[in-house]
Amino acid sequence: MLTNGKLWEFSLYISTRFFQGMTNLTYTYECKVDSKGRALLPGGLKKELAPVLNDGFVIKKSVFYNCLELYPRAEWDKEMAGINQLNRFVKKNVDFIRKFMAGVKPVSLDNNDRLLIPKDLMNFAAITKEIVMTSQINKIEIWDKASYEGVVGDESVDFGTLAEEVMGGTGNTDE
Numbered sequence: 637m638l639t640n641g642k643l644w645e646f647s648l649y650i651s652t653r654f655f656q657g658m659t660n661l662t663y664t665y666e667c668k669v670d671s672k673g674r675a676l677l678p679g680g681l682k683k684e685l686a687p688v689l690n691d692g693f694v695i696k697k698s699v700f701y702n703c704l705e706l707y708p709r710a711e712w713d714k715e716m717a718g719i720n721q722l723n724r725f726v727k728k729n730v731d732f733i734r735k736f737m738a739g740v741k742p743v744s745l746d747n748n749d750r751l752l753i754p755k756d757l758m759n760f761a762a763i764t765k766e767i768v769m770t771s772q773i774n775k776i777e778i779w780d781k782a783s784y785e786g787v788v789g790d791e792s793v794d795f796g797t798l799a800e801e802v803m804g805g806t807g808n809t810d811e
Contacts (some may be wrong), residue, residue, distance in 0.1 A: 662801040
């Protein structure tokens with residue numbers, strides 16, 4: 637559904653809370669990307685991220701999937717604090733840091749509320765014209781729409797079993 641000629645599509649309501657320095661996002665948006673890699677940040681998302689918009693963001697390749705991760709700067713700084721604890725005299729730590737940091741770039745919104753996705757990262761995520769921005773609680777995954785639909789629609793993953801394995805023991809006395 638296009639609204640007021642904007643090139644974004646609202647999928648689900650976004651609810652963002654900022655407490656204890658943590659960004660908690662829950663949303664999914666579908667957006668369009670122009671030929672230069674610019675994506676208009678949906679108005680609802682922009683409004684909810686207002687407290688951190690001026691701080692900028694960091695964008696990087698996902699570790700597990702061919703998608704991108706967009707971190708609010710404060711969340712990125714927390715991630716870096718953890719990685720900075722790794723001993724640099726252990727080769728696998730140095731190798732991990734190198735791979736983790738490959739392609740990392742700072743980004744911010746332009747005056748038209750567009751996010752410029754760097755070309756090398758667009759290629760990594762196979763982004764064409766349509767993207768999905770979806771929550772990972774404190775960061776945003778950016779997917780090519782077809783790739784996202786393939787991962788979410790993968791029927792080889794039984795979501796009920798996955799939910800039980802991941803969340804079943806969390807604060808629950810019933811086994």
